[in-house]
Amino acid sequence: MMEIDKSTLGTLEDQMFYRRIALKELTGIRHDNPTDEDFMFTTIATINRLQENIQWWYMSCDVCNKIATKESHNYYCKNCDTYPEGLTPRYRIQLQISDRTATTSCTLFDEEDERMLNTSVSFLLDSLDGKFEELPKIIQELCGQRLIFRFKLNNKNLTLGMQNYAVKKIFAPDEKLEKQYLEDKAEEDLMDDEVDNMLKRETKKPNEPVKKVQISKCELSKNICELVPVKEEPKDKRNGSTVHEKE
Numbered sequence: 001m002m003e004i005d006k007s008t009l010g011t012l013e014d015q016m017f018y019r020r021i022a023l024k025e026l027t028g029i030r031h032d033n034p035t036d037e038d039f040m041f042t043t044i045a046t047i048n049r050l051q052e053n054i055q056w057w058y059m060s061c062d063v064c065n066k067i068a069t070k071e072s073h074n075y076y077c078k079n080c081d082t083y084p085e086g087l088t089p090r091y092r093i094q095l096q097i098s099d100r101t102a103t104t105s106c107t108l109f110d111e112e113d114e115r116m117l118n119t120s121v122s123f124l125l126d127s128l129d130g131k132f133e134e135l136p137k138i139i140q141e142l143c144g145q146r147l148i149f150r151f152k153l154n155n156k157n158l159t160l161g162m163q164n165y166a167v168k169k170i171f172a173p174d175e176k177l178e179k180q181y182l183e184d185k186a187e188e189d190l191m192d193d194e195v196d197n198m199l200k201r202e203t204k205k206p207n208e209p210v211k212k213v214q215i216s217k218c219e220l221s222k223n224i225c226e227l228v229p230v231k232e233e234p235k236d237k238r239n240g241s242t243v244h245e246k247e
């Protein structure tokens, strides 16, 4: 029953950088048997927009917490096969996010939305004054925000490559720590590049002198061909003319 979630261990900083990857890497992860591994990652990305035509909230059945759909005047829970008496509106915000490497979509569920927006769905719905199709300003203002997302990849993400990732937690980035992270990463990449270059140099060594000689020969012969006639002609003329004058 008690499953240890490693992504929630450690300091806030540890959590914010837990298996940090870029979106391109995240969206490329595939696995046939995802049950035996923890597919939890963090990434930093900017919210481009809310996914169109997807409501930012839904009505849930108080018995099972699953979605209840509106049927004329009542809400019906397919899971319980009843018209539940107790209903609670919950957040389900689907976002399009991007970083420098890729664009994808993700969904934030109730608890995390409430924590991020610092307000309840009921409060926001009341503020809309019956115009439930409208998007509250506080949700519109999510666009353009750069946040750290902790994702847990599910079977559909992993086996079918379906996008739309479930967000488990959101953090406001600490720009100092992000800068430090990038610097450390750049240093690591540089070290990797250095190793790569050394390996390349070693493997290319025997070919290099041959190539250089070939190139320099070509260049030399070109130079000779171009220079010789140009230089010789005026010399001849000058010589010829001086000879003529003297004669």
Ligand SMILES: [Zn+2]
Pocket (backbone or CB within 6 Å): 061, 062, 063, 064, 065, 066, 077, 078, 079, 080, 081, 084
């Ligand atoms: Zn139900």
